[in-house]
Amino acid sequence: MTTKVTEKRMQEREEHPMERLLRMDRIPHIWCPTCGIGTTVTALAVALKQLQLDLNNVAIVSGIGCTGRVAGYTKLDSFHTTHGRAIPFALGLHIARPDLKVIVFSGDGDLVSIGGNHLIHTARRNVDITVICVNNFIYAMTGGQVAPTTPITARSATSPYGNYEHPFNIPLLAASSGAVYVARWTALHVRRLTVAIKEALTKRGFSFVEVIAPCSTLYARLNKLGSGLDLMKFYHDNSVIRHGADPKEVNIDYQSKIAVGKFVDIEKPTYLDCLNNAYKKKFGDKYKPYGGGNGDK
Amino acid sequence: MKFWRTPLDIDKLKVPRGELHIIKERCKGCGFCVEYCPKGVLELSDEFNSKGYHPPVVVKPDECVNCDLCEMLCPDYAIYCVRVEAEEKEVIN
Protein backbone atom coordinates (compact mmCIF):
# COMPACT_ATOMS: atom_id res chain seq x y z
CA MET A 1 0.00 0.00 0.00
CA THR A 2 1.30 3.45 -0.81
CA THR A 3 1.29 6.39 1.54
CA LYS A 4 -0.07 9.83 0.99
CA VAL A 5 1.95 12.32 2.97
CA THR A 6 1.75 16.05 2.65
CA GLU A 7 4.29 17.70 4.85
CA LYS A 8 4.85 21.28 5.78
CA ARG A 9 8.02 22.43 7.43
CA MET A 10 7.42 24.44 10.58
CA GLN A 11 10.82 26.03 10.73
CA GLU A 12 13.35 26.31 7.99
CA ARG A 13 16.58 25.28 9.66
CA GLU A 14 19.06 24.70 6.94
CA GLU A 15 21.95 24.95 9.33
CA HIS A 16 22.63 23.25 12.63
CA PRO A 17 21.11 25.37 15.43
CA MET A 18 24.46 25.34 17.25
CA GLU A 19 25.95 27.41 14.43
CA ARG A 20 24.41 30.45 16.08
CA LEU A 21 26.82 30.11 19.00
CA LEU A 22 29.86 28.49 17.41
CA ARG A 23 32.79 29.90 15.48
CA MET A 24 32.20 27.59 12.53
CA ASP A 25 35.62 28.21 11.03
CA ARG A 26 36.99 26.25 14.01
CA ILE A 27 34.59 23.33 13.68
CA PRO A 28 35.09 20.32 13.67
CA HIS A 29 36.49 20.71 17.16
CA ILE A 30 39.46 18.81 18.58
CA TRP A 31 37.51 16.77 21.12
CA CYS A 32 37.82 13.00 20.81
CA PRO A 33 35.00 10.70 19.74
CA THR A 34 32.64 10.09 22.70
CA CYS A 35 34.09 12.99 24.71
CA GLY A 36 31.32 14.73 26.65
CA ILE A 37 32.54 18.32 26.50
CA GLY A 38 30.68 19.11 23.24
CA THR A 39 27.36 18.12 24.81
CA THR A 40 27.86 20.50 27.74
CA VAL A 41 28.44 23.33 25.27
CA THR A 42 25.07 22.54 23.67
CA ALA A 43 23.46 22.88 27.10
CA LEU A 44 24.99 26.34 27.43
CA ALA A 45 23.85 27.31 23.91
CA VAL A 46 20.28 26.20 24.55
CA ALA A 47 20.26 27.98 27.93
CA LEU A 48 21.42 31.24 26.33
CA LYS A 49 18.80 30.87 23.59
CA GLN A 50 15.97 30.10 25.98
CA LEU A 51 16.89 33.04 28.22
CA GLN A 52 16.85 35.21 25.08
CA LEU A 53 19.97 36.98 26.23
CA ASP A 54 21.54 39.50 23.90
CA LEU A 55 24.71 37.65 22.96
CA ASN A 56 26.51 40.98 22.63
CA ASN A 57 26.30 41.22 26.41
CA VAL A 58 27.60 37.77 27.23
CA ALA A 59 31.28 37.00 27.71
CA ILE A 60 32.87 33.59 28.20
CA VAL A 61 36.24 32.88 29.77
CA SER A 62 38.17 29.60 29.83
CA GLY A 63 41.50 28.49 31.22
CA ILE A 64 43.63 25.77 29.67
CA GLY A 65 42.67 22.17 28.99
CA CYS A 66 40.37 20.25 26.69
CA THR A 67 37.46 22.06 28.36
CA GLY A 68 39.48 25.25 28.12
CA ARG A 69 38.91 25.15 24.36
CA VAL A 70 35.26 26.06 24.87
CA ALA A 71 35.77 29.83 24.96
CA GLY A 72 37.62 29.67 21.65
CA TYR A 73 34.81 27.79 19.96
CA THR A 74 31.98 30.04 21.13
CA LYS A 75 30.93 33.06 19.10
CA LEU A 76 30.70 35.39 22.09
CA ASP A 77 33.25 37.79 23.49
CA SER A 78 35.51 34.91 24.41
CA PHE A 79 38.78 34.82 26.27
CA HIS A 80 41.15 31.89 26.45
CA THR A 81 43.28 32.77 29.46
CA THR A 82 46.27 31.04 31.02
CA HIS A 83 45.97 27.88 33.09
CA GLY A 84 43.92 28.42 36.24
CA ARG A 85 43.32 32.11 35.63
CA ALA A 86 39.86 32.06 34.06
CA ILE A 87 38.15 33.16 37.27
CA PRO A 88 40.38 36.16 38.06
CA PHE A 89 40.08 37.27 34.44
CA ALA A 90 36.29 36.93 34.67
CA LEU A 91 36.28 38.82 37.96
CA GLY A 92 38.17 41.71 36.36
CA LEU A 93 35.81 41.68 33.41
CA HIS A 94 32.78 41.75 35.70
CA ILE A 95 34.11 44.65 37.76
CA ALA A 96 35.06 46.67 34.65
CA ARG A 97 31.83 45.87 32.80
CA PRO A 98 29.15 45.00 35.35
CA ASP A 99 26.56 45.12 32.56
CA LEU A 100 27.95 41.91 31.01
CA LYS A 101 26.93 38.35 31.88
CA VAL A 102 30.25 36.69 32.55
CA ILE A 103 30.56 32.91 32.23
CA VAL A 104 33.60 30.83 33.15
CA PHE A 105 33.71 27.49 31.33
CA SER A 106 36.67 25.31 32.28
CA GLY A 107 37.90 21.97 33.55
CA ASP A 108 38.28 20.44 36.99
CA GLY A 109 42.06 20.70 36.92
CA ASP A 110 41.98 24.28 35.77
CA LEU A 111 39.36 25.52 38.26
CA VAL A 112 39.97 23.36 41.30
CA SER A 113 43.70 22.68 41.18
CA ILE A 114 45.89 25.49 39.84
CA GLY A 115 42.94 27.91 39.95
CA GLY A 116 41.59 26.67 43.28
CA ASN A 117 42.49 29.76 45.26
CA HIS A 118 40.73 32.02 42.77
CA LEU A 119 37.66 29.82 42.97
CA ILE A 120 37.34 29.94 46.76
CA HIS A 121 37.96 33.67 47.05
CA THR A 122 35.63 34.66 44.23
CA ALA A 123 32.94 32.47 45.79
CA ARG A 124 33.70 33.95 49.22
CA ARG A 125 33.15 37.46 47.88
CA ASN A 126 29.99 36.32 46.05
CA VAL A 127 31.08 37.91 42.80
CA ASP A 128 28.20 37.83 40.32
CA ILE A 129 29.59 35.42 37.71
CA THR A 130 28.62 31.90 36.61
CA VAL A 131 31.16 29.08 36.64
CA ILE A 132 30.58 25.89 34.64
CA CYS A 133 33.11 23.22 35.59
CA VAL A 134 33.46 20.12 33.43
CA ASN A 135 34.72 17.42 35.76
CA ASN A 136 36.21 14.44 33.93
CA PHE A 137 38.25 13.43 37.03
CA ILE A 138 41.57 13.97 35.26
CA TYR A 139 43.98 16.41 33.61
CA ALA A 140 42.95 15.33 30.16
CA MET A 141 44.72 17.66 27.76
CA THR A 142 48.20 16.95 29.08
CA GLY A 143 47.90 13.18 28.97
CA GLY A 144 45.74 12.08 31.87
CA GLN A 145 47.65 13.00 35.02
CA VAL A 146 46.06 12.66 38.45
CA ALA A 147 43.86 15.64 39.37
CA PRO A 148 42.53 16.84 42.73
CA THR A 149 39.22 15.34 41.60
CA THR A 150 40.51 11.85 40.70
CA PRO A 151 38.66 9.36 42.91
CA ILE A 152 40.67 7.14 45.24
CA THR A 153 41.85 3.96 43.44
CA ALA A 154 41.23 5.41 39.95
CA ARG A 155 44.17 5.06 37.61
CA SER A 156 45.73 7.96 35.77
CA ALA A 157 49.01 8.43 33.90
CA THR A 158 50.63 9.46 37.18
CA SER A 159 48.77 7.04 39.44
CA PRO A 160 49.31 3.79 37.57
CA TYR A 161 48.58 1.70 40.68
CA GLY A 162 45.51 3.72 41.59
CA ASN A 163 45.17 7.15 43.19
CA TYR A 164 45.61 7.30 46.96
CA GLU A 165 45.00 11.03 47.54
CA HIS A 166 41.71 12.32 48.96
CA PRO A 167 39.91 14.17 46.16
CA PHE A 168 37.92 17.38 46.45
CA ASN A 169 34.15 17.23 46.67
CA ILE A 170 33.60 20.17 44.31
CA PRO A 171 30.02 21.17 45.33
CA LEU A 172 31.15 21.22 48.98
CA LEU A 173 34.17 23.34 48.07
CA ALA A 174 32.00 25.85 46.18
CA ALA A 175 29.22 25.91 48.77
CA SER A 176 31.45 26.23 51.82
CA SER A 177 33.42 29.00 50.11
CA GLY A 178 30.23 31.03 49.67
CA ALA A 179 28.57 30.18 46.32
CA VAL A 180 24.86 31.06 46.33
CA TYR A 181 23.94 28.50 43.65
CA VAL A 182 25.51 25.05 43.35
CA ALA A 183 24.27 22.25 41.10
CA ARG A 184 25.71 19.09 39.61
CA TRP A 185 24.54 17.12 36.58
CA THR A 186 26.18 14.75 34.14
CA ALA A 187 26.54 15.29 30.39
CA LEU A 188 23.78 12.72 29.93
CA HIS A 189 21.30 14.95 31.84
CA VAL A 190 21.57 17.51 29.08
CA ARG A 191 18.09 18.98 29.59
CA ARG A 192 18.36 19.29 33.37
CA LEU A 193 21.83 20.70 32.88
CA THR A 194 20.35 23.33 30.56
CA VAL A 195 17.84 24.28 33.26
CA ALA A 196 20.64 24.50 35.84
CA ILE A 197 22.72 26.74 33.57
CA LYS A 198 19.68 28.97 33.03
CA GLU A 199 19.14 29.22 36.79
CA ALA A 200 22.82 29.88 37.37
CA LEU A 201 22.88 32.63 34.74
CA THR A 202 19.83 34.30 36.28
CA LYS A 203 21.13 34.04 39.84
CA ARG A 204 22.63 37.18 41.38
CA GLY A 205 25.94 36.18 42.89
CA PHE A 206 28.48 33.41 42.46
CA SER A 207 26.77 30.46 40.76
CA PHE A 208 28.49 27.16 40.14
CA VAL A 209 27.49 24.19 37.98
CA GLU A 210 29.57 21.02 37.98
CA VAL A 211 29.12 18.72 34.98
CA ILE A 212 30.41 15.16 35.17
CA ALA A 213 31.47 14.33 31.63
CA PRO A 214 33.21 11.44 29.89
CA CYS A 215 36.87 11.67 28.94
CA SER A 216 37.04 8.62 26.73
CA THR A 217 40.63 8.81 25.62
CA LEU A 218 42.25 9.08 29.04
CA TYR A 219 40.03 8.55 32.07
CA ALA A 220 37.94 5.79 30.49
CA ARG A 221 40.85 4.12 28.72
CA LEU A 222 43.31 4.18 31.64
CA ASN A 223 40.60 2.72 33.87
CA LYS A 224 39.35 0.22 31.27
CA LEU A 225 35.85 1.66 31.50
CA GLY A 226 35.09 1.41 27.80
CA SER A 227 34.09 4.38 25.66
CA GLY A 228 32.40 7.64 26.50
CA LEU A 229 29.13 5.94 25.60
CA ASP A 230 29.84 3.35 28.31
CA LEU A 231 30.40 6.20 30.77
CA MET A 232 27.09 7.78 29.68
CA LYS A 233 25.40 4.43 30.36
CA PHE A 234 27.14 4.35 33.74
CA TYR A 235 25.75 7.82 34.55
CA HIS A 236 22.32 6.61 33.45
CA ASP A 237 22.43 3.68 35.85
CA ASN A 238 24.21 5.35 38.75
CA SER A 239 23.04 8.95 39.01
CA VAL A 240 20.73 9.71 41.88
CA ILE A 241 18.75 12.95 41.82
CA ARG A 242 19.02 14.52 45.26
CA HIS A 243 17.87 18.14 45.14
CA GLY A 244 18.75 20.01 48.32
CA ALA A 245 21.25 17.35 49.43
CA ASP A 246 23.85 18.51 51.94
CA PRO A 247 26.98 19.17 49.83
CA LYS A 248 28.97 17.28 52.49
CA GLU A 249 27.22 14.14 51.31
CA VAL A 250 27.75 14.35 47.57
CA ASN A 251 31.38 13.26 47.26
CA ILE A 252 32.12 10.85 44.43
CA ASP A 253 34.08 7.64 44.95
CA TYR A 254 35.51 5.55 42.13
CA GLN A 255 32.57 4.28 40.03
CA SER A 256 30.20 5.09 42.90
CA LYS A 257 26.68 6.46 42.72
CA ILE A 258 26.68 10.08 41.58
CA ALA A 259 24.43 12.49 43.47
CA VAL A 260 23.07 15.06 41.03
CA GLY A 261 20.68 17.97 41.46
CA LYS A 262 20.53 21.47 42.84
CA PHE A 263 22.28 21.49 46.19
CA VAL A 264 22.40 25.22 47.05
CA ASP A 265 20.15 28.12 46.04
CA ILE A 266 20.32 30.95 48.57
CA GLU A 267 20.25 34.77 48.57
CA LYS A 268 23.19 36.83 49.74
CA PRO A 269 24.45 40.34 48.87
CA THR A 270 26.92 40.25 45.98
CA TYR A 271 30.42 41.66 46.00
CA LEU A 272 29.22 44.89 44.36
CA ASP A 273 26.24 45.14 46.76
CA CYS A 274 28.65 44.94 49.70
CA LEU A 275 31.03 47.46 48.17
CA ASN A 276 28.22 49.92 47.45
CA ASN A 277 26.62 49.48 50.86
CA ALA A 278 29.88 50.01 52.70
CA TYR A 279 30.76 53.21 50.81
CA LYS A 280 27.21 54.55 51.00
CA LYS A 281 27.33 54.13 54.76
CA LYS A 282 30.63 55.98 54.93
CA PHE A 283 30.08 58.77 52.37
CA GLY A 284 26.29 59.09 52.22
CA ASP A 285 24.85 60.81 49.13
CA LYS A 286 28.29 61.82 47.93
CA TYR A 287 28.82 58.18 46.92
CA LYS A 288 27.44 57.09 43.57
CA PRO A 289 26.79 53.33 43.56
CA TYR A 290 28.90 51.46 41.04
CA GLY A 291 27.48 48.99 38.57
CA GLY A 292 24.05 50.61 38.19
CA GLY A 293 21.52 51.00 41.01
CA ASN A 294 22.68 49.26 44.12
CA GLY A 295 25.14 47.12 42.25
CA ASP A 296 22.22 45.79 40.23
CA LYS A 297 22.79 45.02 36.62
CA MET B 1 2.44 6.47 20.25
CA LYS B 2 2.01 4.74 23.61
CA PHE B 3 0.78 6.69 26.65
CA TRP B 4 1.02 5.52 30.24
CA ARG B 5 -2.52 6.79 30.66
CA THR B 6 -4.89 7.94 27.97
CA PRO B 7 -4.83 11.75 27.89
CA LEU B 8 -8.28 13.36 28.25
CA ASP B 9 -7.67 15.43 25.14
CA ILE B 10 -6.43 12.52 23.05
CA ASP B 11 -8.65 13.52 20.11
CA LYS B 12 -7.00 16.95 19.97
CA LEU B 13 -3.46 15.76 20.64
CA LYS B 14 -1.13 15.97 17.73
CA VAL B 15 2.14 14.14 18.07
CA PRO B 16 4.89 16.32 16.68
CA ARG B 17 6.93 14.97 13.80
CA GLY B 18 10.53 15.67 13.03
CA GLU B 19 12.75 15.52 10.02
CA LEU B 20 16.37 14.67 10.71
CA HIS B 21 19.41 16.27 9.20
CA ILE B 22 22.72 14.46 9.63
CA ILE B 23 25.98 16.19 8.82
CA LYS B 24 27.86 12.96 8.14
CA GLU B 25 31.31 14.48 7.76
CA ARG B 26 31.16 16.03 11.23
CA CYS B 27 30.04 12.84 12.99
CA LYS B 28 32.50 10.86 15.12
CA GLY B 29 30.27 7.81 15.46
CA CYS B 30 29.89 8.04 19.24
CA GLY B 31 26.43 6.49 19.18
CA PHE B 32 24.92 8.86 21.77
CA CYS B 33 22.07 9.75 19.39
CA VAL B 34 21.37 6.12 18.56
CA GLU B 35 21.46 4.95 22.17
CA TYR B 36 19.26 7.68 23.66
CA CYS B 37 16.66 8.35 20.95
CA PRO B 38 13.48 7.45 22.84
CA LYS B 39 11.84 6.18 19.64
CA GLY B 40 14.64 4.05 18.19
CA VAL B 41 14.70 6.18 15.05
CA LEU B 42 18.44 5.90 14.41
CA GLU B 43 21.06 3.24 13.85
CA LEU B 44 24.77 3.53 13.16
CA SER B 45 25.28 2.84 9.47
CA ASP B 46 27.91 0.69 7.79
CA GLU B 47 28.92 3.67 5.74
CA PHE B 48 32.23 5.41 6.50
CA ASN B 49 32.75 9.15 6.43
CA SER B 50 36.11 10.47 5.28
CA LYS B 51 37.50 10.26 8.83
CA GLY B 52 36.52 6.62 9.09
CA TYR B 53 33.54 6.98 11.42
CA HIS B 54 30.11 5.43 10.94
CA PRO B 55 27.48 8.18 10.94
CA PRO B 56 23.93 7.33 12.02
CA VAL B 57 21.17 6.57 9.56
CA VAL B 58 17.43 7.15 10.00
CA VAL B 59 15.73 3.76 10.10
CA LYS B 60 12.28 4.77 11.35
CA PRO B 61 11.61 8.22 9.90
CA ASP B 62 7.91 8.18 10.80
CA GLU B 63 8.64 7.56 14.47
CA CYS B 64 10.63 10.74 15.11
CA VAL B 65 8.75 13.03 17.52
CA ASN B 66 11.10 16.01 17.15
CA CYS B 67 12.17 15.81 20.80
CA ASP B 68 15.64 17.12 19.90
CA LEU B 69 17.41 14.77 22.33
CA CYS B 70 19.75 13.45 19.62
CA GLU B 71 20.56 17.04 18.68
CA MET B 72 21.27 18.00 22.30
CA LEU B 73 23.39 14.97 23.13
CA CYS B 74 25.51 14.98 19.96
CA PRO B 75 28.94 16.20 21.09
CA ASP B 76 29.94 16.95 17.51
CA TYR B 77 26.95 19.07 16.38
CA ALA B 78 26.38 16.57 13.57
CA ILE B 79 22.64 15.90 13.85
CA TYR B 80 19.59 18.12 14.19
CA CYS B 81 15.89 17.82 13.85
CA VAL B 82 13.38 20.09 12.16
CA ARG B 83 9.71 20.01 13.01
CA VAL B 84 7.36 19.10 10.22
CA GLU B 85 3.61 19.04 10.27
CA ALA B 86 1.96 16.05 8.69
CA GLU B 87 -1.24 17.41 7.22
CA GLU B 88 -2.43 14.25 5.64
CA LYS B 89 -0.86 11.01 6.53
CA GLU B 90 -1.49 7.35 6.09
CA VAL B 91 1.13 4.99 7.36
CA ILE B 92 2.13 1.93 5.38
CA ASN B 93 1.27 -1.26 7.16
Ligand SMILES: Cc1ncc(C[n+]2csc(CCOP(=O)(O)OP(=O)(O)O)c2C)c(N)n1
Ligand atom coordinates in the same frame (compact mmCIF):
# COMPACT_ATOMS: atom_id res chain seq x y z
C1 LIG C 1 50.97 27.16 34.28
C2 LIG C 1 50.67 25.89 33.56
N1 LIG C 1 50.89 24.72 34.18
C3 LIG C 1 50.58 23.58 33.57
C4 LIG C 1 50.08 23.58 32.29
C5 LIG C 1 49.77 22.28 31.61
N2 LIG C 1 48.35 21.98 31.55
C6 LIG C 1 47.63 22.28 30.45
S1 LIG C 1 46.04 21.75 30.56
C7 LIG C 1 46.33 21.09 32.10
C8 LIG C 1 45.26 20.36 32.85
C9 LIG C 1 43.88 20.61 32.41
O1 LIG C 1 43.01 19.81 33.14
P1 LIG C 1 41.49 20.19 33.24
O2 LIG C 1 41.32 21.60 33.64
O3 LIG C 1 40.81 19.16 34.09
O4 LIG C 1 40.97 20.13 31.73
P2 LIG C 1 40.61 18.88 30.81
O5 LIG C 1 41.71 18.79 29.80
O6 LIG C 1 40.51 17.68 31.68
O7 LIG C 1 39.29 19.25 30.20
C10 LIG C 1 47.64 21.30 32.50
C11 LIG C 1 48.20 20.82 33.76
C12 LIG C 1 49.87 24.82 31.67
N3 LIG C 1 49.33 24.89 30.44
N4 LIG C 1 50.17 25.97 32.31
Ligand code: SF4
Ligand atom coordinates in the same frame (compact mmCIF):
# COMPACT_ATOMS: atom_id res chain seq x y z
S1 SF4 D 1 41.38 13.76 26.00
FE1 SF4 D 1 39.51 13.33 27.12
S2 SF4 D 1 38.65 15.33 27.71
FE2 SF4 D 1 40.21 15.67 26.12
S3 SF4 D 1 39.02 15.73 24.20
FE3 SF4 D 1 39.75 13.62 24.48
S4 SF4 D 1 38.08 12.58 25.55
FE4 SF4 D 1 37.73 14.79 25.75
Ligand code: SF4
Ligand atom coordinates in the same frame (compact mmCIF):
# COMPACT_ATOMS: atom_id res chain seq x y z
S1 SF4 E 1 14.42 14.13 17.62
FE1 SF4 E 1 14.01 12.67 19.28
S2 SF4 E 1 12.72 11.11 18.34
FE2 SF4 E 1 13.67 12.24 16.66
S3 SF4 E 1 15.53 11.05 16.19
FE3 SF4 E 1 16.12 12.67 17.64
S4 SF4 E 1 15.99 11.69 19.63
FE4 SF4 E 1 14.84 10.39 18.20
Ligand code: SF4
Ligand atom coordinates in the same frame (compact mmCIF):
# COMPACT_ATOMS: atom_id res chain seq x y z
S1 SF4 F 1 25.69 11.76 18.49
FE1 SF4 F 1 26.56 12.96 16.80
S2 SF4 F 1 28.68 12.29 16.63
FE2 SF4 F 1 27.61 10.78 17.86
S3 SF4 F 1 26.94 9.21 16.37
FE3 SF4 F 1 25.24 10.65 16.60
S4 SF4 F 1 25.55 12.17 14.98
FE4 SF4 F 1 27.48 11.05 15.19
Ligand SMILES: [Mg+2]
Ligand atom coordinates in the same frame (compact mmCIF):
# COMPACT_ATOMS: atom_id res chain seq x y z
MG1 LIG G 1 39.74 17.52 33.60
